[in-house]
Amino acid sequence: MIFDQLTKLKTYKGISRNIDIAIEYLLNNDVSILSDGSYPIDEKNVIVNVMSYGTKKLSEAAFEAHRKYIDIQILIQGEEKCCYSPLENLLASGSFNEEKDIGFYKGQERGSFPLRPDNFVIFFPHDAHMPSCDLTGKSQVRKVVVKIAF
Numbered sequence: 243m244i245f246d247q248l249t250k251l252k253t254y255k256g257i258s259r260n261i262d263i264a265i266e267y268l269l270n271n272d273v274s275i276l277s278d279g280s281y282p283i284d285e286k287n288v289i290v291n292v293m294s295y296g297t298k299k300l301s302e303a304a305f306e307a308h309r310k311y312i313d314i315q316i317l318i319q320g321e322e323k324c325c326y327s328p329l330e331n332l333l334a335s336g337s338f339n340e341e342k343d344i345g346f347y348k349g350q351e352r353g354s355f356p357l358r359p360d361n362f363v364i365f366f367p368h369d370a371h372m373p374s375c376d377l378t379g380k381s382q383v384r385k386v387v388v389k390i391a392f
Contacts (some may be wrong), residue, residue, distance in 0.1 A: 286389070288388065
């Protein structure tokens with residue numbers, strides 16, 4: 243997992259070709275003007291998803307993890323708490339959905355951080371994460387999640 247200021251996003255180029263494509267897209271395009279939906283940037287290798295939702299109580303949230311994709315998550319508006327834990331510390335709560343590349347898990351968080359429009363997070367397949375939680379109360383969020391083939 244990488245959590246940093248949005249102004250430092252360019253620093254993480256060089257990790258992989260697909261991450262480089264995603265970072266270049268984010269640096270050169272105003273994703274805040276995109277409507278909610280899914281935008282393939284490099285076929286199935288880099289996909290930009292834009293979504294809007296209200297945050298939820300921590301007790302209503304669950305850890306999630308992916309096998310095929312890395313996430314870069316950036317808020318366009320609002321704020322949320324995001325919890326994390328190494329995947330190996332959690333127990334699966336149901337079977338993994340291969341088609342949607344998502345599995346849900348239960349267990350203890352290792353930490354949390356506030357996700358706001360001035361920062362970003364990159365989650366790798368071994369990083370279980372619990373996004374979309376209330377930080378200082380209910381918040382209406384607009385978010386970009388870039389799915390990057392691993």
